[in-house]
Amino acid sequence: MYKDKSEVVFSDDASALIQKIIRRYPDGRQKSALLPLLHIAQAEFGGWLSAPVMDKVAEILNIQSIEVYEVASFYSMFNLKPVGRCVIEVCRTGPCWLLGAEDIVKYLEKKLNIKEGQTTADGVFTLKTVECLASCGTAPMMQIGQTYHEHLTCEKVDEVIDHYKNNTEGTISHWSKDKIKA
The missing domain is CATH 3.40.30.10 (Glutaredoxin)
Structure with a gap:
C-alpha cells in the first residue's frame, strides 16, 4: 500500500501507454485522458484505486486530485477499495x-x-x-x-x-x- 503519490510508479509499458494516450489530445485538453488513465491505474495497481494512485494520475494530467476522485467515485467500474480477483x-x-x-x-x-x-x-x-x-x-x-x-x-x-x-x-x-x- 502506498503512503503517498511519490511511491506510485507505473511500469514502463503503462507509462508508455499513458504518454501515447495523453498525446492524442491537444495542449490544455489532457484532462480528457482521465478515464483511460484510471483504467490503466486500476489494472496496474491491484484492481483498485487508492488515494495515492489517484493523486499520481492527477499529477500526470496536471489537474486537481479532487477532479480524479469525483470521476473515480462516479463510475461503478472503478473500485475505491481492495477487491477480490x-x-x-x-x-x-x-x-x-x-x-x-x-x-x-x-x-x-x-x-x-x-x-x-x-x-x-x-x-x-x-x-x-x-x-x-x-x-x-x-x-x-x-x-x-x-x-x-x-x-x-x-x-x-x-x-x-x-x-x-x-x-x-x-x-x-x-x-x-x-x-x-x-
Missing part, C-alpha cells in the same frame, strides 16, 4: 430486478458468505450491484470482468462461480495488465 457485478436496474436480480444477489450472498460490497475471505470474489449493463433482453444478468452471464438462475450462478473459483489465471477485471501495451 473476480469482481461480480449484478445489474440492479428495472428489467433485471423484475426478472429476479434481487434473488440472484441474495443467492450469491449466501453462496459466497458475504454481503454486497464485500470480498470473500479467500480474496477470490467481490460482489457488487451496478446500474444498467445494457443487456435488458437477457435479464437477469451479471458481469465478471468483460464477460456477461445472462438469463441467470441459481444453477447457472453455481456453474459460473465454480468456473471462476477454479480458474486462477490472474485478476479478472475490466482492464487487465495484458492490455497495457503502448
Whole structure:
C-alpha cells in the first residue's frame, strides 16, 4: 500500500501507454485522458484505486486530485477499495430486478458468505450491484470482468462461480495488465 503519490510508479509499458494516450489530445485538453488513465491505474495497481494512485494520475494530467476522485467515485467500474480477483457485478436496474436480480444477489450472498460490497475471505470474489449493463433482453444478468452471464438462475450462478473459483489465471477485471501495451 502506498503512503503517498511519490511511491506510485507505473511500469514502463503503462507509462508508455499513458504518454501515447495523453498525446492524442491537444495542449490544455489532457484532462480528457482521465478515464483511460484510471483504467490503466486500476489494472496496474491491484484492481483498485487508492488515494495515492489517484493523486499520481492527477499529477500526470496536471489537474486537481479532487477532479480524479469525483470521476473515480462516479463510475461503478472503478473500485475505491481492495477487491477480490473476480469482481461480480449484478445489474440492479428495472428489467433485471423484475426478472429476479434481487434473488440472484441474495443467492450469491449466501453462496459466497458475504454481503454486497464485500470480498470473500479467500480474496477470490467481490460482489457488487451496478446500474444498467445494457443487456435488458437477457435479464437477469451479471458481469465478471468483460464477460456477461445472462438469463441467470441459481444453477447457472453455481456453474459460473465454480468456473471462476477454479480458474486462477490472474485478476479478472475490466482492464487487465495484458492490455497495457503502448
